[in-house]
Amino acid sequence: MQTSLPSSSPGSMKEHCDHQVDCLKMIQVILDGQATEQQIERLRNNLHTCQPCIQMYNLEKEIKQLLNGKMEKKCCPEQLIASIKARISQFS
Amino acid sequence: MSDTPTRDEQDRPNGPTGPDQTLPEGVSADGTPTEAPVRRYTDEQKYAVFNKEFMPHIDSMYNFAFRLTMDEDDANDLVQDTYLKAFRFISSFEQGTNAKAWLFRILKNSFINDYRKKSKEPAKVDYQDVETTYNSEDAETEHTIDLRAESVSDLIGDEVATALNSLPVDFRTVIILCDIEGFTYEEMAKILDIPIGTVRSRLHRARNLLKEKLRDYAASMGYREQNEE
Numbered sequence: 448m449q450t451s452l453p454s455s456s457p458g459s460m461k462e463h464c465d466h467q468v469d470c471l472k473m474i475q476v477i478l479d480g481q482a483t484e485q486q487i488e489r490l491r492n493n494l495h496t497c498q499p500c501i502q503m504y505n506l507e508k509e510i511k512q513l514l515n516g517k518m519e520k521k522c523c524p525e526q527l528i529a530s531i532k533a534r535i536s537q538f539s
Numbered sequence: 540m541s542d543t544p545t546r547d548e549q550d551r552p553n554g555p556t557g558p559d560q561t562l563p564e565g566v567s568a569d570g571t572p573t574e575a576p577v578r579r580y581t582d583e584q585k586y587a588v589f590n591k592e593f594m595p596h597i598d599s600m601y602n603f604a605f606r607l608t609m610d611e612d613d614a615n616d617l618v619q620d621t622y623l624k625a626f627r628f629i630s631s632f633e634q635g636t637n638a639k640a641w642l643f644r645i646l647k648n649s650f651i652n653d654y655r656k657k658s659k660e661p662a663k664v665d666y667q668d669v670e671t672t673y674n675s676e677d678a679e680t681e682h683t684i685d686l687r688a689e690s691v692s693d694l695i696g697d698e699v700a701t702a703l704n705s706l707p708v709d710f711r712t713v714i715i716l717c718d719i720e721g722f723t724y725e726e727m728a729k730i731l732d733i734p735i736g737t738v739r740s741r742l743h744r745a746r747n748l749l750k751e752k753l754r755d756y757a758a759s760m761g762y763r764e765q766n767e768e
């Protein structure tokens with residue numbers, strides 16, 4: 448989801464979030480692409496007013512990107528592919 | 540936020556070793572289809588389905604197998620077993636449906652039934668123990684991990700992989716399926732044979748565990764970002 452984060456305007460920002468665990472769960476559902484429009488709208492509000500929610504959102508997003516982008520992705524060995532094809536060709 | 544996902548402490552997952560989980564849905568132990576309609580593929584069609592729908596997922600399958608077993612030989616065996624099973628039970632696969640989820644489910648069940656017991660992973664933490672601990676009252680006064688995005692952004696792939704690999708296998712699994720393979724909660728529920736609520740709560744817990752590991756890495760790097768600023 449692309450949510451542009453507001454540059455912090457000090458006075459209006461909540462420094463403390465009363466629903467941190469619930470907010471975190473919601474943020475994860477949203478980043479996983481499984482949220483309803485209503486949930487996304489709600490988060491958008493939070494991201495304009497709640498400092499801890501902004502931080503949680505950034506962290507969750509960063510970790511998701513680490514997992515998806517930075518970890519080595521192996522290719523299946525050619526030998527294994529050949530072996531599987533050889534085995535199933537004997538099946539019929 | 541009030542419309543958060545419903546708590547699901549009650550909906551216990553099926554045990555990891557329930558009866559007959561090796562086989563694809565709709566196939567009984569002797570290979571005869573149960574509920575799923577049989578698709579009478581000709582031999583030629585079988586090979587076509589296999590090559591067109593199953594083989595494109597082999598790299599993802601291999602990565603999944605490797606992350607589960609953390610051993611190349613075991614990953615090889617597991618992928619081969621899975622593909623042979625998939626071919627044998629191909630008549631219970633409906634062309635055009637989600638082949639990747641179908642294959643992942645077979646692989647996961649093969650792993651549980653055939654590999655987990657003889658796994659080389661030392662001092663394995665059993666899934667039940669972990670889930671019980673995390674379901675206990677104390678654990679439910681849930682917490683968030685004190686960690687900043689900036690602290691993890693400099694971690695390299697190997698460090699992330701090590702952190703992920705250090706998680707108990709059931710927690711590792713949900714992160715792989717969701718964050719690396721991009722399955723939906725619904726697909727994960729089918730692959731893992733657990734309710735969607737359990738998928739969500741297990742994922743939440745897995746991510747907290749992962750963040751604790753990443754926090755330790757970030758700390759061991761001496762908060763080098765801060766020093767650089």
Ligand SMILES: [Zn+2]
Nearest residue numbers: 464470497500
């Ligand atoms: Zn908040």
